[in-house]
Amino acid sequence: GAGVSQSPSNKVTEKGKDVELRCDPISGHTALYWYRQSLGQGLEFLIYFQGNSAPDKSGLPSDRFSAERTGGSVSTLTIQRTQQEDSAVYLCASSVRGGGGAHNEQFFGPGTRLTVL
Amino acid sequence: AQSVTQPDIHITVSEGASLELRCNYSYGATPYLFWYVQSPGQGLQLLLKYFSGDTLVQGIKGFEAEFKRSQSSFNLRKPSVHWSDAAEYFCAVGAGYGGSQGNLIFGKGTKLSVKP
Numbered sequence: 001g002a003g004v005s006q007s008p009s010n011k012v013t014e015k016g017k018d019v020e021l022r023c024d025p026i027s028g029h030t031a032l033y034w035y036r037q038s039l040g041q042g043l044e045f046l047i048y049f050q051g052n053s054a055p056d057k058s059g060l061p062s063d064r065f066s067a068e069r070t071g072g073s074v075s076t077l078t079i080q081r082t083q084q085e086d087s088a089v090y091l092c093a094s095s096v097r098g099g100g101g102a103h104n105e106q107f108f109g110p111g112t113r114l115t116v117l
Numbered sequence: 118a119q120s121v122t123q124p125d126i127h128i129t130v131s132e133g134a135s136l137e138l139r140c141n142y143s144y145g146a147t148p149y150l151f152w153y154v155q156s157p158g159q160g161l162q163l164l165l166k167y168f169s170g171d172t173l174v175q176g177i178k179g180f181e182a183e184f185k186r187s188q189s190s191f192n193l194r195k196p197s198v199h200w201s202d203a204a205e206y207f208c209a210v211g212a213g214y215g216g217s218q219g220n221l222i223f224g225k226g227t228k229l230s231v232k233p
């Protein structure tokens with residue numbers, strides 16, 4: 001079946017502009033995660049959605065970052081007033097369910113490479 | 118706080134040689150542990166995982182890893198490396214007690230180069 005898809009694959013924007021990144025999880029997966037991969041920082045957790053529960057936003061680096069998940073499926077990560085330090089690859093993952101155990105095996109999308117000029 | 122350490126930033130091995138990538142974690146209870154591989158320009162692919170039971174776990178592509186609680190380690194091994202194994206490898210632990218927090222905490226990765 002189809003894996004996790006993300007769009008766009010590449011995004012170049014100017015400092016100060018807003019950007020939206022999209023993630024389509026695997027059908028039937030109730031948990032969805034956003035991570036950021038940048039040079040020198042490795043992979044950082046940003047936000048986690050589990051079903052209809054309030055998202056875990058503990059990894060968001062600033063209030064310029066927000067995410068929503070509509071209808072328990074597609075998710076959009078929005079970065080407002082982008083800064084050069086936001087340049088990174090943004091990865092989305094989904095799993096059958098959140099929490100511990102085998103159901104937390106996370107399947108990753110190919111990522112969106114964001115470049116802020 | 119939980120953390121994952123991959124001591125080796127870059128490793129080069131000859132094709133056909135054996136491989137061991139190191140991973141150490143800090144966590145009080147039994148962790149949920151994962152190894153992912155990322156080829157250039159690709160997303161992350163799960164190689165193997167450990168939740169409980171047998172401490173030696175087998176994964177895809179001929180990889181295995183051994184959980185050693187006494188050493189807080191989960192090292193990845195392969196007996197004979199192929200050129201196609203050149204990639205970056207990430208060790209991760211499930212956050213929170215029993216991974217209950219949901220997200221993964223990743224090490225900074227080890228880049229593997231393979232010499233012909």
